[in-house]
Amino acid sequence: MKYDFDEIIDRQHTNALNTDGFRGYIFHAGPEKKFKFADDEFVRMWVADMEFGVAPEILDAIRARLDKKILGYTLMYDPQYYDIFLNWCKTRYDWTFPREELTYSLGVIPALYQLVEDLVAKDEKVLTMTPAYGFFLHACEYNNVELVRNQLIHDGGHFSIDFDLLEKQASDPKVKVLMLCNPHNPSGRIWTAAELKKIAEIVEKYDLWVISDEIHCDVIRCGNRHTPMGKVMPDYKKLVTCMSASKSFNMAGLLFSHIIIRDEEERRRFIARDKVIGDLNPLSIAAHKAAYEKGGPWLEELKAYLDENFRYLKDFLSEYLPEAVFEIPEATYLAWVDMKSCLPGMSDSEMCSFFANEAGVLLEGGDDLFVGNATGYIRLNLAMPRATIVTGMERIRDAIYKRNAQRK
Ligand SMILES: Cc1ncc(COP(=O)(O)O)c(C=O)c1O
Numbered sequence: 041m042k043y044d045f046d047e048i049i050d051r052q053h054t055n056a057l058n059t060d061g062f063r064g065y066i067f068h069a070g071p072e073k074k075f076k077f078a079d080d081e082f083v084r085m086w087v088a089d090m091e092f093g094v095a096p097e098i099l100d101a102i103r104a105r106l107d108k109k110i111l112g113y114t115l116m117y118d119p120q121y122y123d124i125f126l127n128w129c130k131t132r133y134d135w136t137f138p139r140e141e142l143t144y145s146l147g148v149i150p151a152l153y154q155l156v157e158d159l160v161a162k163d164e165k166v167l168t169m170t171p172a173y174g175f176f177l178h179a180c181e182y183n184n185v186e187l188v189r190n191q192l193i194h195d196g197g198h199f200s201i202d203f204d205l206l207e208k209q210a211s212d213p214k215v216k217v218l219m220l221c222n223p224h225n226p227s228g229r230i231w232t233a234a235e236l237k238k239i240a241e242i243v244e245k246y247d248l249w250v251i252s253d254e255i256h257c258d259v260i261r262c263g264n265r266h267t268p269m270g271k272v273m274p275d276y277k278k279l280v281t282c283m284s285a286s287k288s289f290n291m292a293g294l295l296f297s298h299i300i301i302r303d304e305e306e307r308r309r310f311i312a313r314d315k316v317i318g319d320l321n322p323l324s325i326a327a328h329k330a331a332y333e334k335g336g337p338w339l340e341e342l343k344a345y346l347d348e349n350f351r352y353l354k355d356f357l358s359e360y361l362p363e364a365v366f367e368i369p370e371a372t373y374l375a376w377v378d379m380k381s382c383l384p385g386m387s388d389s390e391m392c393s394f395f396a397n398e399a400g401v402l403l404e405g406g407d408d409l410f411v412g413n414a415t416g417y418i419r420l421n422l423a424m425p426r427a428t429i430v431t432g433m434e435r436i437r438d439a440i441y442k443r444n445a446q447r448k
Contacts, residue, residue, distance in 0.1 A: 043338055045092050045345040046425045052080065058087050062402050066392050066409070077400040083432035086402045088225070088374060090290040090423035094327075095338035098289060101330030102323050114322040116144055121329060125298065128332040132258065135271045137281075137300055143311060144320055146295040148255050148282045151310075152179040152219070155280060155299075158309050159249050160185045160216050167209050167248070168219040169201065171226050171376075171410035171417065176219050176253075188215055191413040192227065197367030197378065199227035203238055210246045217249040220269060223256040226376045226410055226419045228369020230264055236272040249278040255297070258288035260371040261350070262343050270300070277303045285331040288339060290423075296324035346373050349422040349429055360437045373423035379405075380416030382440050385447070388415055399439035401432050 051059045059079070063069045066086060075082075084091075093099075122139050129135050145151040156179045160166055168176050170189040180187040188209050192199045209215060220239065223230045231239070243250050252269035260266055270281050284297035301307040311318065350368045353375055357364045363381035379391070386394065388406030395401045395418070404410070405418035422429060 041341050041345075043095070043341050045342065046427065047093060048425055048428065049091060049093055051091075056089075058084055058089055062086060066396075066402065066404060076397045082396070082400050082402050083428055083435065084402045085420045085422075085424075085429075085432055086404050088287065088372075088421060088423075089292050090373065090421075091425060091428065092290055092342065092423060094290050095331070095335050097334040097338065098291065098327050098330045101326045101334075105323055105326035111322050114320050114325065115318045116320060116325065118325070118329075121325065124329055124332045129268075133266050133268050133271065135268045137270060137302075141300050141302055141307065143299045143301055143307060144318070145297050145299050145314070146316060146320075147286070147292075148253055148284060148297045148299075149175045149179070150315075151282055151297060151299045152176065152251065152253070153182050154310060154313055154315075155251055156180060156183045156185060156217070158306060158313065159251075163214065165212065165215045166217045166219055167206075167215050168411075169206075169221070169224070170412040171414035172219075172412070173221060173225045173253075174409055174411060176221070177411045179219075186214075187411070188212070189412045192224075194365075194378070197365045199224070199229050201231075201235060201239070203242070206239070207242050207245075210242045210248060215246070215248065217251060218243055220250055220252045221256075222252055222254055222269060223260065223266065223369075223371030225256055225372055226374055226414075226417075228372045228374060228376060230260060230266055230370040233267045233272060236267055236269060240269070240273045240276070243273070243278075244276065247278070249280070250276070251280045251282065253282045255282060255284050255287050256372045257283060258285070258339060259343065259346065259373055261368070262340075262347050264370050266371070270302075278306075279303075280306070285328050285335070288342075289327075289331045289335055291324075291327055291331075294321055294324040294327055296320060296328055346422060349373075349424075349426060350375065352426060352429060353420070353422060353433065356433050356437075361440065373421060375420040375422055376417055377420060378417050383416075383443070391416075391418065394443070395436065395439065398443065399432075399435040401435055 063073050165186040165188050166180050167188045169192050190206050257266040279302050281300040286292045365378035403418050407414050
């Protein structure tokens with residue numbers, strides 16, 4: 041390997057949500073909350089960013105931009121940017137889209153908040169599959185609109201869509217938007233072209249908008265391929281696709297995403313309502329350009345490393361915690377594990393505290409963080425050096441064994 045994914049990087053004193061923000065995010069608590077472990081003793085397997093250093097090609101591009109010395113107001117004027125991103129889309133997903141459809145946002149989350157505001161009136165509804173990424177719900181709550189939950193079917197760790205339920209829910213005339221997560225966080229499914237086609241049929245039949253959040257589309261298991269919804273619905277106007285290199289290249293803090301809006305009127309409205317009036321971070325543009333131009337080899341090595349991390353987890357669970365229900369996900373660096381049978385009698389609200397206090401592992405799970413249909417599940421972030429995962433998993437195993445022995 042050319043790149044070092046085993047390096048353990050100290051993130052203290054970088055204002056990282058990952059190291060400093062877990063009290064608020066997971067436990068809804070402030071600095072007064074104490075744990076049995078000190079903050080720097082935790083193995084942090086929670087928020088979806090990585091413990092890996094950013095690709096050197098990207099860091100060099102950021103440095104080169106810094107060498108230009110001035111960081112004034114910046115918007116996207118560089119015509120080459122679209123060409124570079126389009127080439128990435130063409131090569132990786134065999135999909136292209138017209139230049140004028142590409143808009144930018146400081147992130148997918150702010151775009152979701154804005155899109156719901158644009159597309160859904162106060163008495164209307166958004167539909168999504170659960171479990172779901174928490175901010176799908178928060179975007180609805182922010183806009184005071186209802187989120188209709190389409191529960192995914194679980195079968196031995198595999199997740200699939202209940203299309204009959206989806207159609208029934210989509211037929212509610214108040215439902216205006218389907219918020220689709222593809223690949224899906226937290227289950228890690230890459231919806232197949234056939235599944236997406238079935239979704240598309242329902243969407244067209246009930247004339248829904250689709251917001252297709254494809255932020256996880258580049259971190260997939262080796263050999264898999266992502267199908268953008270835009271490829272399945274090539275002529276459907278009411279489609280918005282959200283993509284970014286932020287997750288895949290570990291630069292979420294740079295705040296930059298692509299919001300590809302087909303419908304001209306909605307595109308104009310989205311741009312006009314942008315509360316940061318199109319401003320972008322100059323370092324983010326340099327970083328994203330470098331990622332799409334030069335980041336391919338790093339990403340391929342990352343994927344191979346993650347594949348091994350998932351294999352390790354699968355083997356570990358089979359050997360030590362065989363009651364855990366888990367299937368290696370098709371995409372993302374997140375493992376979604378059903379722990380109900382490993383922790384009989386434990387409620388969702390106790391689970392995160394149990395792992396933090398008894399194992400010294402920070403993780404997310406349950407309905408509170410994943411919107412619903414998530415009882416008994418934990419999400420483990422595996423984007424970290426294998427040695428850290430080994431420590432985390434051994435601590436998780438030992439804490440579960442100890443707890444279950446005490447209950448006997
Ligand atoms: C499905 C999904 N969408 C969006 C985001 C965050 O997007 P951004 O950082 O661009 O706001 C995440 C982060 O975990 C995610 O999982």
